[in-house]
Amino acid sequence: MDLNLVLQLATSGFLLGGVYSLIALGLSLIFGVMKVINFAHGAMLVWGMYIAFTLMNWTGIDPFFSFVASAGGLFVLGYFIQRTVVNRIMTFHEAMQVIAMVGVMMILENMAQLIWGPDPHSPHTRYSLSTIWLGSVMIDIPRLFAFLLAILMAAAVFVFLKYTDIGKSIRASADNRIGALIVGTNVNRVYAVCFGVGAACVGAAGSLLVPLMPISPHTGFPFKLTSFAIVILGGMGSLPGAMIGGLIIGVAESVGSVFIPSSLKQIISFGIMILILLLRPQGLFGGKGS
Amino acid sequence: MKKKMNRRTFLKYSAAVGATTAMAGAPTLLRAQAPEIKIASIQPVTGVISDIGISMRRGNQMAVDDINARGGIKSMGGAKLRLLLGDSEAKEDVARSEAERVIKDGAVTLVGPFLSGNAMAIATLCEQRGVPFVMDVAAADDITRKGFKYTFRVFPTTTKFADSMLFYMDKIMKEKNISRIRGVVTNTGDLFGRVQGATFIKVLKEKKFPIEVLGHIEYPLGIQDLSAEISKIKALKPEVLFPVARPGDAKLMIRELYKQRVELQGIISPGSPGWYEPEFIRDMKVLADYVMDNVPWYNPVGKMYKEVNAAFAKKFPGKYIDTNSGYAYLGVLVIADALERAKSTKPDDIVAALKKTYLKQDLMVGLAVAFDEKGDNINADTAMIQIIGQSIKVVLPEKAAETKYVYPMPKQIWDRGA
Numbered sequence: 071m072d073l074n075l076v077l078q079l080a081t082s083g084f085l086l087g088g089v090y091s092l093i094a095l096g097l098s099l100i101f102g103v104m105k106v107i108n109f110a111h112g113a114m115l116v117w118g119m120y121i122a123f124t125l126m127n128w129t130g131i132d133p134f135f136s137f138v139a140s141a142g143g144l145f146v147l148g149y150f151i152q153r154t155v156v157n158r159i160m161t162f163h164e165a166m167q168v169i170a171m172v173g174v175m176m177i178l179e180n181m182a183q184l185i186w187g188p189d190p191h192s193p194h195t196r197y198s199l200s201t202i203w204l205g206s207v208m209i210d211i212p213r214l215f216a217f218l219l220a221i222l223m224a225a226a227v228f229v230f231l232k233y234t235d236i237g238k239s240i241r242a243s244a245d246n247r248i249g250a251l252i253v254g255t256n257v258n259r260v261y262a263v264c265f266g267v268g269a270a271c272v273g274a275a276g277s278l279l280v281p282l283m284p285i286s287p288h289t290g291f292p293f294k295l296t297s298f299a300i301v302i303l304g305g306m307g308s309l310p311g312a313m314i315g316g317l318i319i320g321v322a323e324s325v326g327s328v329f330i331p332s333s334l335k336q337i338i339s340f341g342i343m344i345l346i347l348l349l350r351p352q353g354l355f356g357g358k359g360s
Numbered sequence: 361m362k363k364k365m366n367r368r369t370f371l372k373y374s375a376a377v378g379a380t381t382a383m384a385g386a387p388t389l390l391r392a393q394a395p396e397i398k399i400a401s402i403q404p405v406t407g408v409i410s411d412i413g414i415s416m417r418r419g420n421q422m423a424v425d426d427i428n429a430r431g432g433i434k435s436m437g438g439a440k441l442r443l444l445l446g447d448s449e450a451k452e453d454v455a456r457s458e459a460e461r462v463i464k465d466g467a468v469t470l471v472g473p474f475l476s477g478n479a480m481a482i483a484t485l486c487e488q489r490g491v492p493f494v495m496d497v498a499a500a501d502d503i504t505r506k507g508f509k510y511t512f513r514v515f516p517t518t519t520k521f522a523d524s525m526l527f528y529m530d531k532i533m534k535e536k537n538i539s540r541i542r543g544v545v546t547n548t549g550d551l552f553g554r555v556q557g558a559t560f561i562k563v564l565k566e567k568k569f570p571i572e573v574l575g576h577i578e579y580p581l582g583i584q585d586l587s588a589e590i591s592k593i594k595a596l597k598p599e600v601l602f603p604v605a606r607p608g609d610a611k612l613m614i615r616e617l618y619k620q621r622v623e624l625q626g627i628i629s630p631g632s633p634g635w636y637e638p639e640f641i642r643d644m645k646v647l648a649d650y651v652m653d654n655v656p657w658y659n660p661v662g663k664m665y666k667e668v669n670a671a672f673a674k675k676f677p678g679k680y681i682d683t684n685s686g687y688a689y690l691g692v693l694v695i696a697d698a699l700e701r702a703k704s705t706k707p708d709d710i711v712a713a714l715k716k717t718y719l720k721q722d723l724m725v726g727l728a729v730a731f732d733e734k735g736d737n738i739n740a741d742t743a744m745i746q747i748i749g750q751s752i753k754v755v756l757p758e759k760a761a762e763t764k765y766v767y768p769m770p771k772q773i774w775d776r777g778a
Contacts, residue, residue: 075595078620082587180406188410190608192615192643201619208620210587283584284608284643288408292584327588332579333549 074206079324081207086282087320088217089275093293094300094312095224096271102307103244103264106156107164109171111297112290113178114269118144118276119285120186123193126280132195134215137277141223141270148269152262160261183287190284198281216278223274224313227267231309240264244307292336296323299339303346305356314354318342395437397705399424399695400444400462402472402482403688407450408582409475411607412633412684416474416497417445418676419688422668427696435703441696448473452481459485468705469494469698471691474684476500477551483511492698492710496691497684499631500555504734510707512714512731514691516656516740518555521631522563524742525654528756529571529628532767540570544593545630546613547604550581553632556604560630574598583609590616600626603634610634614647618774625768629653631742636682641750646776648747650769652755655683657743660754660762662722686724694719694729725760 093115100108108114118140122133131139151174159170200211231237239260243250251257276290283289300319304311319339326338346353401420404413424443427433432440444467446458455478459470463485469492473479479498486493487508495503495513499521504513516524533541547557557576564571574596577589586609593601601624603613611634617624627650629635635653658665658681668689669681681689694717699705702713719729726741744756746765755765 072595075591078591079588082585082591086585086587183406183410188406188414189637189639190411190611191639192611194643194645199615199618201621210619279584284611286608287410288406288582289584289608291408292580292582324588327592332577332583332589335580335583 077207083321083324085213085217087317088220090320091313091316092220092275094297094316096268097297098301098312100268110175112294113175114272115276115290118273122277122280133277133280137274140277141274144273145266145270149262149266152265190286192284195281212281299343302343305353308355311355395439396442397439398442398466399469400467402446404450405447409450415685416688419685423689423692433699435700448478452477456481469695479503486510490707494691496687504736512735514737518559522559525630528744541600542572543600543602544575544598545602546577548581549578553604586612586616590620594622604632605634607634621774627651652746654742657725658686659722659725664723
């Protein structure tokens, strides 16, 4: 086996894994607090991408700066969706929640197609083709930036949850909804902010992916599937689990393609998911019984 | 809660019904002047390949509009065509249910559907329902090998693609004094991609053609990251890459080849989209140069091509007639021609007329459309196109060539200062 090839694949996979982590972080946060699975997560990623793309076309701002705008835009969208849709279905049976969330996904995807058209866009950014070489291993600069910014964004979310009042309320509502209500927490507002923050994570991730891959209204779908696998691997609702899970899946998918045909790539992430469900159903970082 | 009907509500409803009838009545009177024939276009207008799906639908619709503008189906009293629209979402099951729906809505013939897998689903249904189906684009050999009576294909088959590809490669290798090429074949994992990739390799082996396939890499349709695949290709050290792609992954591939500095003499597709759409050149710029593609292309000197392309470019700024929109247009012309000769909308009459089709055209490369006993267009052909100076040129066959091909690539992709 070619060691160089494995090193190359591991590096690429690890860097992309950082972005996977950020996407999964948003999904896990939403699930952890509201117990609602956000099936519109992939479509939200696409909206993050298109916001960055549009800003780049209008103002020339690089997606690595405009990820803040994408995160902001998606926060507003997430807040709105929580208030209008998610809040009404939170006490429903899971199957009914799925229908509503898939509906949101279809609306977002098709709105994107109506607004930006169906053609894939690969905008040329200043760094999109830059690389540095460490010996014979290539490090893709946009991938490296995406990784670093994704980790930064994730760290910001952790700080937000740990040290701000609203962050503490989110954690309190996740732990014990009734308890949070009794001490006077405005649970509806907390949930809406939490959904907004989850959407902001995936929006930022979308922006970071703009220099890496073509944007089209349906780009989000494979990411959604992968982030489900990551969340299950890391532990449903566990934020450190989403981060570590993202890196593991990133490297495994990339290196795994040495051993199996690329067309079966998703077998790797879902294989890991099935293994973890068999051996440690609560996930790597999930507490007992979660 | 029940409401009682009183005088006021009764009057309100009566007024509403009256107004609706009046509004709906007017167009009915207009429509009654000429009979109408419904045909249906089923294309992947949403989903992973929606860009091409929309381009195909536009081709279908423009042909219908043009035929109607020229007086409709004259042998049937100037009957106008009406195009029912179906969206397969690039899924086989949806393609089938959409076909079912348009047949129920009265479509006498179906046209579509770009994806070979979807074509198989629709062809099977049309056979059961006894409704003619004209495939504008769909290449997989198998579809017309099932003995279907109602299915016809205007597009070339994958075997035709492979034969033409070898013909052109033979010419290039002889002219450039190359005895052997070491190559890697890649394809997407949908039915067309798999069959196109596999048929190319099979025909190479059968004919003992001097192209050695070092590796065959398949990846899923709609893939978002090709870095691992390109690393594998780089490790195999091929001279030529033979990719069967789609618009999104074609761009990913070129960018990764650039970043990973893969050294190649050429990128020559055995025939696939991805390389000729305006968006590919717009986004890839100099990196797009020297890519070759063996495709059923428009006929650059054709009168019909010039007219249709001018109208298409005017209606959809930034777009031009390419393989897909061109064949979508041609598919509808074939149906209209059959209806004209059948003088009937009965399925068996249409099928009988389709079998006798001899439709002269200079929209696409290839001669008049005529079907063999399997329903394949015997005169469908491909051209070798190449991107030179960021514009698409026909380079082979020589009789249609706009310029001479460039091989090997004079500059590596990563050496073009993008």
